[in-house]
Amino acid sequence: MSILLIVEHNNKELRPFTLNAITAASQIDGDVHALLIGNNCSDVAKVLSEIPLVKKVIQVEATHYENFLPENFAPLIVKVSENYSHVISSANTFGKNLMPRIAALMDTSQVSDIIKVVSPDTFIRPIYAGNAFATVKSTDAKKCVTIRPTSFEPCETSGGSAPIEKMDSVKEFTLSKFIKREEVKSDRPELGTARIVISGGRGMQNGDNFKLITDIADKLNAAIGASRAAVDAGYISNEHQVGQTGKVVVPDLYIAVGISGAIQHLAGMKESKIIVAINKDGEAPIFSVADYGLEADLFEALPQFLEELNKLNTIQK
Amino acid sequence: MKTTHPLLSSLLLFFIGCTNAQWNKKIKESGKATEVIAVTVGEEKAQETVRKALAVGADRGIHVKAEGIIEPIAVSKILQKIVDKEKPDLVFMGKQAIDDDCNQTGQMLSALLNWPQATFASKIDIKDNKLEIIREIDEGLETIEVNVPAVVTCDLRLNEPRYASLPNIMKAKKKPIDQMTAADLGVDATPRVQQIKVEEPPKRKAGIKVSSVAELVQKLKNEAKVI
Numbered sequence: 001m002s003i004l005l006i007v008e009h010n011n012k013e014l015r016p017f018t019l020n021a022i023t024a025a026s027q028i029d030g031d032v033h034a035l036l037i038g039n040n041c042s043d044v045a046k047v048l049s050e051i052p053l054v055k056k057v058i059q060v061e062a063t064h065y066e067n068f069l070p071e072n073f074a075p076l077i078v079k080v081s082e083n084y085s086h087v088i089s090s091a092n093t094f095g096k097n098l099m100p101r102i103a104a105l106m107d108t109s110q111v112s113d114i115i116k117v118v119s120p121d122t123f124i125r126p127i128y129a130g131n132a133f134a135t136v137k138s139t140d141a142k143k144c145v146t147i148r149p150t151s152f153e154p155c156e157t158s159g160g161s162a163p164i165e166k167m168d169s170v171k172e173f174t175l176s177k178f179i180k181r182e183e184v185k186s187d188r189p190e191l192g193t194a195r196i197v198i199s200g201g202r203g204m205q206n207g208d209n210f211k212l213i214t215d216i217a218d219k220l221n222a223a224i225g226a227s228r229a230a231v232d233a234g235y236i237s238n239e240h241q242v243g244q245t246g247k248v249v250v251p252d253l254y255i256a257v258g259i260s261g262a263i264q265h266l267a268g269m270k271e272s273k274i275i276v277a278i279n280k281d282g283e284a285p286i287f288s289v290a291d292y293g294l295e296a297d298l299f300e301a302l303p304q305f306l307e308e309l310n311k312l313n314t315i316q317k
Numbered sequence: 318m319k320t321t322h323p324l325l326s327s328l329l330l331f332f333i334g335c336t337n338a339q340w341n342k343k344i345k346e347s348g349k350a351t352e353v354i355a356v357t358v359g360e361e362k363a364q365e366t367v368r369k370a371l372a373v374g375a376d377r378g379i380h381v382k383a384e385g386i387i388e389p390i391a392v393s394k395i396l397q398k399i400v401d402k403e404k405p406d407l408v409f410m411g412k413q414a415i416d417d418d419c420n421q422t423g424q425m426l427s428a429l430l431n432w433p434q435a436t437f438a439s440k441i442d443i444k445d446n447k448l449e450i451i452r453e454i455d456e457g458l459e460t461i462e463v464n465v466p467a468v469v470t471c472d473l474r475l476n477e478p479r480y481a482s483l484p485n486i487m488k489a490k491k492k493p494i495d496q497m498t499a500a501d502l503g504v505d506a507t508p509r510v511q512q513i514k515v516e517e518p519p520k521r522k523a524g525i526k527v528s529s530v531a532e533l534v535q536k537l538k539n540e541a542k543v544i
Contacts, residue, residue, distance in 0.1 A: 069461070070424065070434060071427075071433060071434065074428060092455050093437065093453070093454040093455045094454075094455070096420045096424075096436070097424065097434075097436050097437070098424075099421075099424075100389065100420070100421035100422075100423075100424035100425045100428070101424045101425070101427065101428040101434065102428075103390065103421070103425065104390065104393060104424070104425035104426075104428035104429050105428050107390070108390070108509075109388045109389070109390045109391075109508070109509040109510050110389070110390070110419070110421055111510060112418070112419045112420060112421060113418065122513065126418070126518070127416065127417050127418065127515070128416055129415075129418070130518065131517075131518070132515050132516065132517060132518070133515070133516050133517075133518050134512055134513075134514070134515050135512075135513040135514045135515075135516075136510050136511065136512055136513065137510065137511045137513055138509065138510050139509050139510070139511060140509050140510075173433075175432070175433045175463065175464040175467075176433035176434070176435075176461060176462070176463045176464070177461060177462045177463070178459075178460075178461055179449070179460040179461055179462055180459070180460045181454075181456065181457070181458070181459045181460075182457045182458045182459070182460075183456040183457045184456070184457045192455070196543070196544070220544060228473065231473075231474070232473060232474065237457065237458075238439070238453045238457075238458070238472075238474065239453075239454075239455060239456060239457050244418065245412070245413065245472075245473060247455065252543050253537070253541070253543040253544065270521065273543070274537070274541045274543050275521075275524070276533065276537070282526075287524075287526070289521050289524075290524045291521075291524040291525070291541065292524055292525060292526075292527050292533055292536055292537070292541075293524060293525070293526045293527065294526070294527050294529075294530065294533050295526060296530070301530050304530040304531075305530050305533070305534065308530055308531055308533075308534040309534065309544070312534070312538065312544070315544055316543070316544055
């Protein structure tokens with residue numbers, strides 16, 4: 001039994017959740033092989049070969065793999081998967097887009113977004129927006145599994161020396177074409193891996209008011225999140241959305257500002273270590289999951305919060 | 318713009334939320350689709366969902382009756398059979414179900430059909446026999462171009478769901494809904510993932526209310542030690 005781990009990267013660097021996926025894969029079986037598909041991605045192959053949990057790197061390069069279209073990736077992965085018992089990737093937009101296409105071609109019923117490996121065929125996954133944990137057992141001969149990155153620690157990145165094996169590409173799927181990717185560049189930590197996240201909701205009232213949140217995020221070196229309501233209203237862009245249909249975050253500190261706490265939002269943040277809620281409605285459901293609740297008008301509380309932080313001699317980074 | 322367009326002879330709609338129906342109605346009203354078919358797979362009362370789609374603009378419905386858990390792999394095989402029969406140019410679906418959050422069916426259907434897939438779409442432009450789609454991804458936005466026929470799964474920002482008016486609800490009652498079973502379509506829908514148990518997640522212990530911002534910052538610094 002060997003595990004085929006699909007690597008998420010940008011042809012130059014590994015995307016961070018690949019490290020969490022490797023940890024999950026290694027809990028199923030120790031023989032983890034990393035499949036790196038891309039174009040001019042040898043730097044990434046080298047990084048992978050140094051990960052102790054990776055036993056082999058399989059590198060496949062072609063121009064049509066440059067932009068990770070699942071229509072191009074899936075047939076190749078199905079071909080490579082012949083010698084493997086499991087195909088694993090992260091349950092982020094990369095893995096969510098790709099894995100079902102692989103599973104359908106393999107005629108396998110995929111297990112999505114697992115938070116725990118019980119045994120090689122049995123996993124725990126959240127259902128009903130995280131209000132229940134289901135233990136599920138796959139009866140398919142080959143298993144396609146996506147893992148929730150925040151439920152597994154990132155693996156060690158140095159000390160390994162896995163061999164790199166090159167393989168041939170398969171033919172291009174010509175009916176889909178990548179045009180462009182607009183990545184929002186930011187000096188802030190990534191939302192998915194940040195130690196502190198501060199999120200705003202409908203209570204922010206408009207996009208300009210997010211400045212109040214940005215100022216605190218700068219001070220705390222925090223990532224900025226948002227509720228669906230704030231994204232739908234156009235206060236902030238989609239990649240900030242935390243929740244059932246957005247990102248799942250598990251920071252040490254999550255500060256929810258002007259967010260009522262619908263279950264769809266809680267699904268994305270309630271595993272955070274410490275939760276702070278600032279809301280003027282004392283009955284808001286967000287207070288039921290908050291370690292520290294402050295019933296206050298955010299337009300008064302946020303400037304005061306910044307002022308209090310400025311008074312501190314030291315702030316953890 | 319011409320009022321009819323040979324490109325989109327019919328549309329197939331897998332109706333999970335109201336969002337898709339809105340867009341389908343718009344595309345039909347713009348003259349680019351000649352027919353919108355609403356399809357769902359599920360128990361008897363799932364027919365109400367199809368009826369709702371008919372009330373917001375779909376022309377006819379298909380209800381594939383199925384009891385118990387129907388996995389995405391089975392749903393995608395059922396939809397593949399319906400696509401083979403109806404030959405639509407576009408299939409619209411939601412991106413994930415509200416209960417099991419699988420986020421699989423659209424991608425699986427496009428794989429089985431060997432069609433392009435455009436998941437998590439927040440904007441769609443029709444250009445001749447191609448669609449330019451903006452997708453919501455973790456890093457921001459991605460633009461792709463796909464030939465039709467294609468499968469599109471919708472993200473939250475694609476549109477605002479419309480409400481059905483009373484006259485349209487009445488009209489929808491007269492529109493036809495075809496009923497069939499997975500077995501009629503020759504699909505084995507037996508689940509392959511067994512649900513062994515369902516548990517409640519561990520509860521968070523009750524927190525406290527603080528009376529001021531100063532107290533909050535002190536607690537975060539000295540008690541929780543997170544800042």
